[in-house]
Amino acid sequence: MAYxxxxxxxxxxxxxxxxxxxxxxxxxxxxxxxxxPRRETFLVSAIIAILVVIGMIVPLPxxxxxxxxxLLISYLILVAGVLIDGL
Numbered sequence: 001m002a003y004x005x006x007x008x009x010x011x012x013x014x015x016x017x018x019x020x021x022x023x024x025x026x027x028x029x030x031x032x033x034x035x036x037p038r039r040e041t042f043l044v045s046a047i048i049a050i051l052v053v054i055g056m057i058v059p060l061p062x063x064x065x066x067x068x069x070x071l072l073i074s075y076l077i078l079v080a081g082v083l084i085d086g087l
Contacts (some may be wrong), residue, residue: 037081045081047076 037045052070055063063070081087 031068033085034082035085036042037078038087039075041081041087048077 048070049061051060051063052067052074054060
């Protein structure tokens with residue numbers, strides 16, 4: 001049985017799953033404290049992604065062969081920078 005998930009933003013994202021009678025039976029409120037990543041974190045992620053895209057056009061030894069994995073690593077670095085404050 002799926003319950004609707006209602007989210008709102010007041011400086012932080014707050015999501016509540018509403019059951020027919022009581023939402024606390026599903027674990028209550030999920031709090032996500034999101035922040036902008038530091039400039040260095042963003043630049044590392046962007047540089048890896050740009051090198052992978054260039055590696056798809058011009059054969060670069062490492063970036064062409066591991067393109068999908070490197071794009072995933074680049075995205076995970078960016079996600080970590082958003083979720084972990086000060087990273």
